[in-house]
Each structure stands twice: as C-alpha cells, then as structure tokens.
Amino acid sequence: MLSVKLRSRVGRDGILKLEVPVGLSEVDLEVMVIVHPASSAPVNLPEAMGWRPGFFEQTAGAWAGEPLTREPQGDYETRRVLN
Numbered sequence: 001m002l003s004v005k006l007r008s009r010v011g012r013d014g015i016l017k018l019e020v021p022v023g024l025s026e027v028d029l030e031v032m033v034i035v036h037p038a039s040s041a042p043v044n045l046p047e048a049m050g051w052r053p054g055f056f057e058q059t060a061g062a063w064a065g066e067p068l069t070r071e072p073q074g075d076y077e078t079r080r081v082l083n
Helices: 055-059
Strands: none
Touching: none
C-alpha cells in the first residue's frame, strides 16, 4: 500500500483535479480519497504572521515626509587574495 499526502486547490468550478504519480502502470488500483479543508489562513499570508488585515495595502507608499535618500556607502575594503 502506498500512502501519498497532497495539498491542492479547488478551482472556481468547484472541482478538485488530482494527478498522483504512483510509479505503476497498467495495473488496477483501489483508491481512497479523504477531503479535509486546509487551515483557513495559509501560513504565507501576513494575517497568519500577526499583521493587521490590510496593513501593507494601507501603508505601502504612504510616506509623506522628505524624499528618502541613500547616503554614500563608502568603498569596499580591499582584502588580500587567499591561495
């Protein structure tokens, strides 16, 4: 028996499409599918990391003070070549 765990997304049509490589060909298989909703907020969303909803949309580009400037960064340190 082979157990495969996948994470997939249901399309707008409400149909979940799966392609599962099992490493077999020309054989009959019995397949069981258990559908379990993933967490409601994916980990990569800012809200899931503790940020207020809409924070970045409200603050991006909102700086109203003097234009920000980057000061000169100086010269690179010259190091001797290691052999």
